[in-house]
Amino acid sequence: MSVFNAIDEERDIDVNEFTPSLEPQATWCPGCGDFGVLKALKQAMPEVGRTPDETLLVTGIGCSGKLSSYFQSYGFHSIHGRSLPVARAAKLANPDLEVIAAGGDGDGYGIGGNHFMHTARENHDMTYIVFDNEIFGLTKGQTSPTSPKGHKSKTQPRGNAKSPIRPLSLSLTSGATYVARTAAVNPNQAKEILAEAMEHDGFAHVDFLTQCPTWNKDAKQYVPYIDVQDSDDYDFDVHDRREAMEAMHDAEDALYEGKVLTGRFYVNDERPSYQQEKQSTGDMPETPLAERYFDDDYEWERSYDFLDRHK
């Protein structure tokens, strides 16, 4: 008998299902933006219609990486920067799973930058949430790839000589098909965007602005933000690559000038996901690979049949 019977299409899903019943003490600092991500994610789940048991959340290391501890679903708390490769393969092995990867800006744009670029390029069908607090939180406040130029920390005492990374444009140029930015201080938008990202058929990247009141005094929660979709000043077509790129450039320039632009920046519904591409070249089975190990009727082929060519 199959071990996978859970997929339960028509069921009302309650937000509380995603809260562990024996909840571990969340070890985030009071006022940390990470609480906002957790809340938005829980609230997005019923909209997507996936239960905790159908969901796999893979996290990296950092304060952000602890998300999987406080969110009830299948979880994999992996290693620093490597949530994406773990998540990618789980999705390939069992495409029925709702796969979400999450980590910090250090985790995702620093040590895991290579994986970020390639996962976006391949357009894996998954959601990637980056907790962007412009700082290394868990290791106590070092400069991160999104820290502003001139930022001072123990590792950059004379001020950061590097310009920050541009995550939205990087994501778009790498191949992501859904790119958005939201913020912990805007829970409604955050929930909506996360739900949309999960429903998107391809690599959805959400740069999630969070505050780190402990290490980053320039925390963005005090800054007014503008939803680019609600504002008449930002009239661009999210489906148009070039227009999206321009909007991203504006958003990325403005961020360090104190203006926070959030919302959807790019949506491409046309490009097939990696899984679809792989299936179309015959490189991936139609039914989930993982299920096959429990299918009693499946005929396992043997290497014996290849031996002929060596005789």
Place this chain on the structure above:
Amino acid sequence: MTDDELIWRIAGGSGDGIDSTSQNFAKALMRAGLHVFTHRHYPSRIRGGHTYVEIRAADHEVKSRGDNYNFLLALGDSFARNPQEEAYYGNEEIKPLSENLDELREGGVIIYDSGLLDTDDIPDFDERVEENNWHVFDLDLRGLAKEHGREVMRNTAGVGATCAIIDLDLEIVEELMSEAMPEKILEPNLEILRESYEDVKENYDTDVGVTVPESEHDEEQILISGSHGIAYGAIDEGCRFISGYPMTPWTDVFTIMTQHLPDLGGISEQVEDEIAAASLAIGASHAGAKAMSGSSGGGFALMSEPLGLAEITETPIVLVESMRAGPSTGMPTKPEQGDLEHVLYTSQGDSNRVVFAPGDARESYIQTRKAFELAYNYQIPSIILYDQKLSGGHETVTESTFDREPNPDIGEVVTEEDIEQGERLAGRFKRYRYDGEDGVSPRSLPGQKGGNFLASGNEHNEAGHISEDPDNRVTQMDRRMEKLDAIRDELDAMDESHQTVYGDEDADYAILNFGSTKGAVEEAVDMLNEDGHSVKAMNVSDMVPFPKNEVNSFLEGVDEALVVEMNATAQFRRHIQAATGKHGDKLFSLLKYDGNPFEPTDVVDGFEARLDGSAEPAHNTRIESATGD
């Protein structure tokens, strides 16, 4: 020289088709009823540059490339003709002839392509021929090939001439060519083959004393490399997911698997680096697939952290480490056994993994299957450690080695009914609760109702939550480590041990070795015992958990043991001492790390040099005594 074996060396430029020609010829010799062993020498260059493949064939089992060789087919290097290259590398064209003479046995045969090679360019050629009593055939192979087809077909002309001299039934070769070649090039090749054969038969004296004996196999044979053994073992064991990044020689396994997996409903992923490769294998396995990855030295170094992640999250995976000479990029195309300690200890914390080092292609198949079985039954990473020599060299293996039974079992997974009824479900599923005997706690797979849990690279409690509680830490640590004892018990209870003891049990002297040195050592044991010594050998495959009792009883009663390994620091000898806690007074090392594998005579010389000083250790080998106990 012995006339009961043929060691045929085909030499030319890389990219000249030496590989495919030699593969076909090796198969032809196997079909003629002989045992075959091949050795591939290649420079770290894709086109041009001197390269050769050696095929040893005999009516008895052949376990190594042997000592020196007795038949040279020198084809010349067609890629070395540009003057710029010549300025860099010298006259490469003649290298396939000039570079190979030192190892040609007395009385051996030389065929050289007079269409490309000029013996006038080689000083002392005629003198050496006379001195060594070599039989020389100067044939315009290139001319013949050009006449009937294209210049590159001179390989075929060389094979035809070889068959005429060694008296091999041409039909076998013809049949093989028909199977291997596309229609378009088959006809000209067959013409070239026959014409060359007949030319030699008619115009030359072929009674030169180098032939192959008539023989027949008792059982059907196949000709495969260690990499095929690993790939086919994985496939039979139900592995349907592989992720990797190219690196010589690991690429062999990766490409063989990639060639087959899509047809078997599997998935192969070439990814951005080795950290990703190992992480993908973990992700796929976590989701419920049988998965593998692998690399060679430098790439395996990058896998260090994911390897530890698999250990602590108890995610079953199989990793392959195909050793080449290090450190760093080292010598990409040369074998060494210098990564043993790297594989034993890499990654932070106490290592908790299974490591097997198969000694030949047959063992590669068998031990890969076992490695998967243990990985999935015990939820632990297994590593197959082998080297460039075993990776590319082909050898005959009896077809019955290959079990007909596929095994898609992924180990203990609870059902949704179990979860619903079981006490493991209080809050989150208690994935890491210990209620078994061997350290294994059944897992649930993502997608199962009620089975959600957290797999964490941090130390965690039963439900997977991060925990730094001292008592929990000890419980979890002990449980994970306990698996290795259970695995050792299981390995000891098997009908056939992975360790191979060779020679007389009561011998006075022992040789210990691991991995691909197996064949050369066994042949050396035969030679030594024929010379009146009393020697036995053990090839150890189980690196972790170590077969302590087997090794102890093997060493009991011997005066001394020589540990033969291909590295400079005696890593295997130290591993034996560490694992058994003794034998320091008995063990001596014979080390070789010049990029070439041990030949049987290297071992014989080392033995005699150590035992009674009657010989010098062979060139580039070193003897060293153990220190401490």
